[in-house]
Amino acid sequence: MPxxxxxxxxxxxxxxQALFLALSSPEVNVVAITIVQGNVLPKQVAVNxxxxxxxxxxxxxxxxxxxxxxxxxxxxxxxxxxxHGWDGLGDSPDPEPVxxxxxxxxxxxxxxxxxxxxxxGSLTLVCLGPLTNVATAIRLDPSLGQTIQQCxxxxxxxxxxxxxxxxxxxxxxxxxxxxxxxxxxxxxxxTVVGMEVCRDNAVAWGDYDSLxxxxxxxxxxxxxxxxxxxxxxxxxxxxxxxxxxxxxxxMAVVVDESAIVKESxxxxxxxxxxxxxxxxxxxVDWSKILKRSNNVKIITKVDNKEFLKMLYRPVNWK
Ligand code: RIB
Ligand code: CA
Numbered sequence: 001m002p003x004x005x006x007x008x009x010x011x012x013x014x015x016x017q018a019l020f021l022a023l024s025s026p027e028v029n030v031v032a033i034t035i036v037q038g039n040v041l042p043k044q045v046a047v048n049x050x051x052x053x054x055x056x057x058x059x060x061x062x063x064x065x066x067x068x069x070x071x072x073x074x075x076x077x078x079x080x081x082x083x084h085g086w087d088g089l090g091d092s093p094d095p096e097p098v099x100x101x102x103x104x105x106x107x108x109x110x111x112x113x114x115x116x117x118x119x120x121g122s123l124t125l126v127c128l129g130p131l132t133n134v135a136t137a138i139r140l141d142p143s144l145g146q147t148i149q150q151c152x153x154x155x156x157x158x159x160x161x162x163x164x165x166x167x168x169x170x171x172x173x174x175x176x177x178x179x180x181x182x183x184x185x186x187x188x189x190x191t192v193v194g195m196e197v198c199r200d201n202a203v204a205w206g207d208y209d210s211l212x213x214x215x216x217x218x219x220x221x222x223x224x225x226x227x228x229x230x231x232x233x234x235x236x237x238x239x240x241x242x243x244x245x246x247x248x249x250x251m252a253v254v255v256d257e258s259a260i261v262k263e264s265x266x267x268x269x270x271x272x273x274x275x276x277x278x279x280x281x282x283x284v285d286w287s288k289i290l291k292r293s294n295n296v297k298i299i300t301k302v303d304n305k306e307f308l309k310m311l312y313r314p315v316n317w318k
Pocket of ligand 2: 038
């Protein structure tokens with residue numbers, strides 16, 4: 001039986017890659033997609049998700065939109081060009097607009113609560129953006145953690161180095177309070193795919209170029225949306241030296257954990273919400289000083305050969 005999953009995302013380019021991986025994998029069945037503020041504002045993320053679902057011919061999957069604001073009510077500044085482009089997908093619009101009437105009127109958090117309870121115990125929550133919707137869902141239904149099989153999160157960091165601020169990974173930096181609520185109050189099995197394990201297993205550009213050589217509709221779409229942002233990275237205008245599909249790492253763990261995960265650590269982790277430099281940093285009690293029960297499983301090593309093989313699934317699918 002395929003694993004039923006609900007994906008909460010802020011599509012972005014690597015969210016698109018992760019969605020295509022999920023849709024091309026028989027091990028999982030995507031039952032819904034919820035939209036969270038992050039790479040770009042939720043309304044734009046929703047358009048992006050519909051663009052992705054149209055390429056995959058899966059516009060049957062319901063899409064729900066969340067709040068533009070963080071759990072504390074802060075709005076994200078979008079005055080600098082986002083890494084994923086102003087529209088979140090490399091600023092390379094499709095010739096045809098999407099049908100926005102497909103966006104479901106139910107709010108993302110209410111949909112998360114309803115669907116998790118409908119699938120009682122058999123749903124995997126996959127979080128690929130800031131955790132605003134899931135934190136709100138916990139406030140709506142404090143028993144949310146008992147209704148899910150697993151929550152897999154792309155986000156956080158465990159060695160204090162950030163990719164958004166000096167000490168914070170992007171998804172956690174967008175809404176640190178929400179991230180703290182989810183890690184410490186969900187009360188269900190949480191797997192964290194942090195930025196370090198993605199960075200440590202990033203794909204060489206030569207392998208990326210071979211991946212994108214396969215003629216396919218999904219490859220054509222991904223090449224188009226990746227063109228501008230990746231040109232910047234590859235001409236070293238941005239520090240990243242290799243192809244790092246953060247969200248696709250998390251989705252690979254969801255699709256086939258036994259093939260992908262080589263090492264994980266059960267720890268107590270929370271999120272700093274007061275630090276001048278460390279606001280949004282994931283704080284891991286490696287030395288068990290706080291004497292708190294473990295609340296997350298952090299993936300620390302993956303099989304990057306298996307991961308590279310998995311990247312070919314979507315592009316060989318459609
Ligand atoms: O830090 C990487 C994460 O931030 C990814 O989810 C990417 O899509 C951005 O949201
Ligand atoms: Ca994302």
